[in-house]
Amino acid sequence: MYSFKNDYSEGAHPRILNALMESNMVQEEGYGYDRHTQNAISKIKDMIGNQDIDVHLIAGGTQTNLTAIGAFLRPHEACVCVHTGHIAVHETGAIECTGHKVITVDSPDGKITTGKIQDVLNAHTDEHCVKPKLVYISNPTELGTIYTKSELECISEFCKSKGLILYADGARLGCAICAKESGVTLSDMCRLTDAFFIGATKNGALLGEALVIKNEVLKEDFRYHIKQRGALLAKGRLLGIQFEELFNDGLYFELASHANEMARLLEGGLKDAGCGFLVDSPTNQIFPILENNLIEKLEKKFRFYSWEKVDDNRSAIRLVTSWATPKDAVLEFIREIQS
Amino acid sequence: MYSFKNDYSEGAHPRILNALMESNMVQEEGYGYDRHTQNAISKIKDMIGNQDIDVHLIAGGTQTNLTAIGAFLRPHEACVCVHTGHIAVHETGAIECTGHKVITVDSPDGKITTGKIQDVLNAHTDEHCVKPKLVYISNPTELGTIYTKSELECISEFCKSKGLILYADGARLGCAICAKESGVTLSDMCRLTDAFFIGATKNGALLGEALVIKNEVLKEDFRYHIKQRGALLAKGRLLGIQFEELFNDGLYFELASHANEMARLLEGGLKDAGCGFLVDSPTNQIFPILENNLIEKLEKKFRFYSWEKVDDNRSAIRLVTSWATPKDAVLEFIREIQS
Amino acid sequence: MYSFKNDYSEGAHPRILNALMESNMVQEEGYGYDRHTQNAISKIKDMIGNQDIDVHLIAGGTQTNLTAIGAFLRPHEACVCVHTGHIAVHETGAIECTGHKVITVDSPDGKITTGKIQDVLNAHTDEHCVKPKLVYISNPTELGTIYTKSELECISEFCKSKGLILYADGARLGCAICAKESGVTLSDMCRLTDAFFIGATKNGALLGEALVIKNEVLKEDFRYHIKQRGALLAKGRLLGIQFEELFNDGLYFELASHANEMARLLEGGLKDAGCGFLVDSPTNQIFPILENNLIEKLEKKFRFYSWEKVDDNRSAIRLVTSWATPKDAVLEFIREIQS
């Protein structure tokens, strides 16, 4: 039974496994000082076109978020994000566990606006409240939506003018960058944020996120924080080899593009069948609204998450495609809908 | 130039990579609910001979220590360990970062004794001091030494009588269990501690430690803590497959035995050459004392850590063997010494 | 210029200062083991009618909240409270600083309901989210409203059935208990919560809150937590003497009743002048809605906080009365309104 539940159901892209095989018995330094990690970092700097950034390879997204935010903020400083933000709802209070409040603002589409950030600043003006200091966005968002370049520029400029750190969670960044409507490149992400990460766990790696720190002030002693949070792998080569391969010949973007294409194909089939969507997502997560009895029927042939009740008869479901989604599975799903 | 610097210089045992390859495109549930993880946990329970334990697979040792200790203790409770304890000196204050003091006692051989623990209890009697609550040991210790079964029984009984949690770091547990002098089994480790972990990163895996929790009180909600510390891998299969393979046909112990044998061979050669040792280690780390000019000469052909100055002419070095150490490298090292 | 800004503008009730004077040169034990503290605790137990409770005297409200909540919860557990809750908005993230998320629910009147708590439980069902564990209420609320006995009973029963800790912030508890509509006694507060505190800073003391812990599980080692948070005063007598005096001859309730009476007088005068209120408060904080030009005029003769804009011409202000408010000041304010 094919699963559209998420984009981490399979192992890794075969090229990654091959690279692991080939390098396996060569001795390397530990803790990220291996040649693969150093090479991967070089490739990432080259792709971004900025040699002054710091790049750290970390195993997972929550770990990257808590290590970065925990390192960037002083105890009284807080994060601001949308109410559906991953750090706000799906990281078991990992940020609060590092001591920092996560202030949320409502957002229908998973995106934050400067107006919403300003509202938070207006409500936090003295020492009886936390001090909002870091704006957390994700691109794409938890709802699959993406920021346009001008939206990012606007938020970036606003944050700079207010002394706020702009931090972007890029767990699915490949899909945002490869979306047709995007126009945002890796270089833009770097230029417009203080720090962001390039997710690989959800784009063909076994595990791994590449954290990019551009803001000079935030770079200091960062490896201490990685170690302190338990995120410094002895065999850092495992991360290095994967990113080396993903950024070889553009594999990373190829995989993200495939995921997006499969989502578009699925979306097209659903639209043809007259189906509406909860939100308009140009990336690899889509949220079609279906009649409940159709959902029940589909559940017998496919696996996916029910997302939310829309009315008494209809609900939105979440379908996630990935680097590994076979076109046949998508076509079969469409056939099932249309029948 | 062959490196005896550590036991994580190579990738993984080929059987592990093969297992990753074979299972790669099969879709699995995320976050440790995959069939491999469930199967690995079953195997571990069977080997220990206790179906009532909880087993969690976690990426690294520091991460396991901070997640477990952070979950087990209330804010005012502290750990007790020897002054060379990994949590005391080589985890960048990860335990303190979770809010808990690490109280150290001096130990010449890396092992703690009930007398030392009692000293700590005597010095911490009211609310102006922290409350010692968890005894942290590692087996083998940071110096390669191991606890005998009767030593462990003695510490275990003492801890029980004082209401202390006994927690064992088993980053190199395979080498302790497979040491000739040991007599300690996985079942003993489980019977005599409240929780302990079985390390694989240093015994042939890419990464992974299996945390075993026996004490009923400590089990509750543990997955929340794993997630909160950023230690819950989306592709938990990566850990599951590795432990599945390591505990298939006794591979785990085979690898540890090989590491020990290579160390014994090395040790024998060094002894034959009249060499003394800093400490008597029956596992895969040895600390020979050599003349400084000999060390300089060896450094041109091998890589290893200088450990500590012994006198003006001599220093101890650390040599680590592993599952991957070829007999030839050991023999070459011995020839070099003897020449 | 008389200030209605808050209930901590003056020093302490004269009887308290006299008691400090009289006992001043008598040597006492430190850290709360003095005879006054022990006596105050006895009086509180007697008044509540429960000898099995633990009582701790602590300097301030935020300190009491963070010490109690930090002690009561495990790292992955969270608080639930209304969006205006003091811990949510006016304690500078003190609770998050102890590692715990504060989940808020909207409330128009500052009171929580079992329905709202159930909504939170429904949204937090697995280890990817925090675990709601403690319900924080304050009585009176930040808006001056109070819980009826049946409301408290309903919440209490609900919490018990769900395994939730019910904790009540009683910074102004005297005013809640002495409100005509209340019907809630100190004994009720103790019977219906797991822990609560009796505030004195805002009811005639220089400083001091009496934390009452009824739930057996929450009592253990609590003095360690007080000390660890820096809340254990060397001269605990300072707190002991004040509570001793406040609970001598019912002074505590006398002072709270006076504060309430002054608020009722003020409220009556405002109502007579045709004034509406933001919320219906039976305690010592009231929120009249006034025309902006009247507010400006009043600001020349009195000090108070502007609370929120109601429409283009009108705003709500906050007027706080206290144990120290002279009737004349109230009458003058009313005259000013009515003129």
Place this chain on the structure above:
Amino acid sequence: MYSFKNDYSEGAHPRILNALMESNMVQEEGYGYDRHTQNAISKIKDMIGNQDIDVHLIAGGTQTNLTAIGAFLRPHEACVCVHTGHIAVHETGAIECTGHKVITVDSPDGKITTGKIQDVLNAHTDEHCVKPKLVYISNPTELGTIYTKSELECISEFCKSKGLILYADGARLGCAICAKESGVTLSDMCRLTDAFFIGATKNGALLGEALVIKNEVLKEDFRYHIKQRGALLAKGRLLGIQFEELFNDGLYFELASHANEMARLLEGGLKDAGCGFLVDSPTNQIFPILENNLIEKLEKKFRFYSWEKVDDNRSAIRLVTSWATPKDAVLEFIREIQS
């Protein structure tokens, strides 16, 4: 039975209580914005002769230490202090509870040296260890000893050259400054440290420590930290009035001088009786070594702490004098010894 157990057995100096009485019914702003606090801060700046410092009044010593150190350090940074340091042994892990390791060095007299600090730096050189960042001293030390001006200058210069913050706990600072051998002034303390506090709880106040921050970098947003740790008193006037009075006409130094004089008198009498001392203390704590049967006899007439066993027949006791110690009590103790 007179107690030499500590210097916080009585209430406050009568002038302080009078000042509280006189100002009692005057309305003041809350949270340290009252006129008394502002006036006290002015006086302290004047006495130190530096208008650029920040001064904050905080209720207790542990609270001041944890608020300051928690605010000054990033998560991976650690404190260095002697093994008898108050933060190391008598604050229930308050510093660790803010996330920071306390590294201790052995010291026979409670004083740290640059050599000892350098040893710590040598042992902490990469990201696998914490980063030593703050040196904590107390003056006088826990053993009553004091730093000379040249010792402080030496440590101060060393810390500056190594990028270390120098922080001084002055719980009994008056006694250090007023000691005959001292030569250290309040201005020196400010000039030679990055931050320090002037203790009043142990020098005649009901409670209160004045934290002085000189280092510009450490000043930012400090009131947020005070509030977040629960240390911002609503009635800040209570602290303001006390420091105002203590620094009026030199009362603070008068009280400390009295405490020292009483200790010298006691010391002289003990020396005349042939008694030796554990350590040579010029302040208000002394540690005479007495025969055990004499100690037993003394315990029937006076209260004091047994400090440590010296040999089978003798132990050191701790005698503490204070601003409130009557000369008669001292003379009676001496008579008792000499008889």
